[in-house]
Amino acid sequence: MKRLILLMLAVLFIAPGMYSQKVQKQRRNKKKAKNEKVVTPPKPKPKKNGIKPYSQVVTKDAVTDDGLFKSHKINDKYYFEVPHSLLDKDMLLVSRIAQIPAGLGGGYVNAGSKTNEQIVVWERFQNKILLKVKSYNAVADDSQAISNSVKVNNYKPILYSFKIEAFNADSTAAVIDVSKFYSSDIKAISGLPARFRRQYRVRNLDGSRSFINSVKSFPQNIEVKQDFTYNAEAPPSNAATGSISLQMNQSMILLPEEPMKPRIFDPRVGWFTVNQIDYGSEALKADNKTYIRRWRLEPKDPEAYARGELVEPVKPIVYYLDPGTPEKLRKYIKQGIEDWQKPFETAGFKNAIIAKDPPSPEEDPEFSPEDIRYSVVRYVASTTRNATGPSVSDPRSGEIIESDIIWYHNHLRSYRNRYLLETGAANPSARTLNTPDEEIGEMMRMVIAHEVGHALGFPHNMAASFAYGAEDLRSGDFTQENGIAASIMDYARYNYVAQPGDQNIRFIRQMGPYDHYATNWGYRVIPNANTPESEVATLDKWIMEKNGDPKFKFGRQGSRFDPSSQTECIGSDPIIASTYGIKNLKYVAQNLSSWTSETTNNYQDLEELYGELLGVWSRYVGHVVTNIGGVYENIKKPEQGGFVYEIVPASVQRESMNWVQNNAFKTPSWLVDKEILQNIDHAGYFERFRSLQTRQLNNILSFDRLGRLIDAETLNSDYYSALSMLRDLRNGLWSELRSSSKVDLFRRNLQRAYIDRMKSMMEQNPPVRRGGRPGFEGTLSYNVNQSDVRALVRGELKQLRSRLNAAKNRTTHTVTRYHYEDCIARIDAIFEAGK
Known part of the structure; x- marks a missing residue:
């Protein structure tokens, strides 16, 4: 009771003082307000759902780029305006390496290498915009009940979730902040796959050294460049930094509202393919549907095309040269690209494929080889000896959207070496380390043509080199007219069969009859065929017209059992071809020192070429070994008669063992x-x-x-x-x-x-x-x-x-x-x- 009385007395003493201070403060504030008359405009209130007014998000400081989406750069942040009209629309997201550190991937990864390709869709869920990955591996027509089952059993994974920051003025687009998405280490769009992370002992992405480099919006696509630096214990180069830095390019392109009409694949003609499982089939099981991958070529004048006239396509295939391409090589690259004009003429199109120099900065300041609008022959400053022809395609139909041919700088050295080793006995101009420019150029031209073939949809055809008799390859008239294989898509690089004294021989590969046949089969428009199924009878007819002719046979790569489909092999008899090949190698071995070290006064080229000579010898032996236990594969339908698989005759196998x-x-x-x-x-x-x-x-x-x-x-x-x-x-x-x-x-x-x-x-x-x-x-x-x-x-x-x-x-x-x-x-x- 005594404590309570004391507490009440304390409050009575303190309260008047506090009251007096409060009154004095209010008087001072009123006086200040009267003198200053400060007017503060009312701030727009955020909505209860957290969505702000447009002007608070996209401020007057925004740098805006209009295109597929409007993109806004505000200080170090980037925003997209995603139109409601583009929600649920199929887009292709392609991830590429734009700049790469030395040694990453051991020489077979380069600037321009694609690291992922996926269809994405933007969807709204409450106050979020979701970026989802969509698959067309399983399909069914939307009108069928089973399409709902396909949907619920193939749920789209969410790649990223974005909070809606604002809506534009007429509420037709949602504004989202994409800064974190493009500056984070998201595995699905990363340039470092799991194997690289293990190999280089990557710990994490260093956020302080990673950022968005640029965002460019175009009418059909958006291009984003990212600079990433990873902390790594064993980087492939510049080990002292403990870091891996690379630049990625993310291309997002709107796919056509109406997919290209697919063409059904037939294994008798070689094509790269896309596959779908169709659950809407009337059969007792789901149908596996396979479509060929090809560019969308449509005639400008369909009536003239139907009459058999050559017609230009509505949109030709255009390849640009890399700005870094050496000037003296440019004409050969262009020739290799445009060599495909003749096969396209067989398919009814003129000027279907065109090579162009890269535009200057003045002509197109935004030109970039990574931009998915451009197909480019990339020239890579790398010691790797290789070339590739990858492409990007629409998985709904097989339509090729874009492709990049990759040429590695040192690849010509491989061709010079092989030219000397495989043709030097019969070809005096090959007996030098300084191969004539025109011959080197012709080799490059044919390599480019080969890689462009891949980018047009063609895989290797290893049966093309088996189409011609080994003795025919010693004939000047025959080789000048027919080359050394029936297709540029074989690995038949040089004529190693021709012998010293044979005259007017073509030693370097070239386009062949199969290339015309396959291009016509895949690209010719079939009038009045409105569905893929309605084309099949005509496509079958074209194949049957060539039935039994080895020049038009397709042979798979990687067939370890088929002597008629081997890499680096020419001629229809491996025993005869390899006998001639080894005979030539003996001549080359006897002269190798005089053609190399005695000319250069060092042994480096001698060592390199001798090592490769052993490899050539081993290949020639391997071609004959394949006869032993060999089985010929002749891909066919029952109507063609005969067997698909035929065992190599016993007499040939015994002869091969003896050889x-x-x-x-x-x-x-x-x-x-x-x-x-x-x-x-x-x-x-x-x-x-x-x-x-x-x-x-x-x-x-x-x-x-x-x-x-x-x-x-x-x-x-x-x-x-x-x-x-x-x-x-x-x-x-x-x-x-x-x-x-x-x-x-x-x-x-x-x-x-x-x-x-x-x-x-x-x-x-x-x-x-x-x-x-x-x-x-x-x-x-x-x-x-x-x-x-x-x-x-x-x-x-x-x-x-x-x-x-x-x-x-x-x-x-x-x-x-x-x-x-x-x-x-x-x-x-x-x-x-x-x-």
Whole structure:
């Protein structure tokens, strides 16, 4: 009670003072207001949902660019005005590297490399604008009930969520802040995939060193450049910085409201494709629909086109040269691009594809090779020896929207080297390190034409080099008219078959009849065909008109079993072609020093070319090896008759085994050239040949090859059996056992490699699954334990052990005897391990 009284007394003493202070403050404020008369305009009140008035977001300081979206730059922030009319519209978002640090990706990633390509749509949800990724892998017509099931079972992932900051004056567009989206490390649009992050030990994006470089809006697309710096423990270059810096370009382009009419793919004609699963099919299962990828070419004058006249397209395909392209090479690049005008004329179009120099800054200050409106032949300052022809396409229809041809600076050196090695025996102008400019230019022209072919939709056609007879390639008249393969899309770079004394030979590849045929098949407009299905009868007819003619056959790349579809091979008989090729290589090897080191007074080119010569020799051997256990693939429909798969005749397989023994497994003494070897390295000579010979030996002794040989027993009465192949291989590799002769160093290495490979076939298994779609796989997988393989290998090793025991006591060469004893011990160890 006493405490309560004291508290009340304290309040009575303090309150009057506080009241007095408050009154005095109010008087001072009134006096100040009377004297100053400050007028503050009322601020617009944000709406309860947090959306601000337009003028508060897009202030007078905004730098605005009008286009697909209006973009606003305000200090260091960027805003988009997303029109409501563009919500739910399909757009293609393409991520590319615009500038790249040295060494990123090991030389096969460059400025212009595409890192991702995805369809996106903008959607509104309450007070947000969502950017979603949309897929056309699964489809159904909107009029069908099942389309709802397709939708709910293919929910679109949200790439990013943007808060609506404001609406424009007439409320037809939402304003969003895109600054964080374009300055954050978003994996789906990043230039560093997971493997690079692991390889370079990337920790995180450094926000203080990352920013939006520019935003440009055009009528159909928006281009955003981002500068990113990542903290990395093992960067590919400039290691002391602990950083990886690169510039990305994000292209967002509005796709056509009406997709291009697709053309249905036929595997008998080679095309890159897009795939869809159509759940609206009347069949008892979903249909797999495959469409070819091609540019949208439509005739300006459809009536004249229908009459068979050549007509210009409404929109031609235009390629610009990179501003960094050396002047002396520009004409060859343009020629390579416009070489495709003739095949397009076969399809009814004139001036369908055009090459242009890049516009000057005065002509077009906003020109950028990364801008998705432009297709560009990118010239890359890189030591990589390669060229590529990627493209960007609409997954709804296969329409190619844009493409960039990538040319790496050092690629011509590869062509100079191959020209010297493969044609130098028969072609005097190739016997130099200073290849004539016109010939180098012709090579570049054909490489560009090849890469443009990819960008037009064509994959490699490895059957084109099998279309001409090997002996035809020695004819000047034939090669000048037909080239060395039926298509520029094969890997048939040079005529290595022609021999010294052959006259007027064409040594460099060129466009061929298949290129005209495939362009017509894919690009010719078929009048009165209003649906993809209504075109099929005409497309089939065009194929059947060429049925049986090897010049118009398509052969897949990567077919490890088909001798008629091989890379770097020419001529329809690999044995004849490789025989001529090796004969030429022997001539080149004899003269290699005089063509290189004796001219330059150093050994660098000699070393480089000798290493590549070994690779060329190995390829020629590999072409013949493919005959062994080989199967020809002839893609066809039942109406064409015959079989899709035909086993290489047994006689050809036996001849191929004998050829390999004589040209690869017998010591190639012509390659052991003292004048070369002792001038390029101090040691390691025997290892070079061991690795090359072992590669071909292991290639023959592969599980899938043995499996195909075993398969042949079930289908053919005349077949080269797995047992026959293994016996022939053993008898050839160990021929010294019959004569008790000395075994040289190279043969000893090869024989030990044989035992090692047989050991692995006793203990290991092949890949579990076959790759690719049914009927088109490259590698056969089967249950090895329950097949004949182990029994055949065990039997061959027992036969070999018996012969080694007999031969070791007959030889008088000590090292040979030690070698035989070691081989016996190795075989015994294999059997012991298998108990």
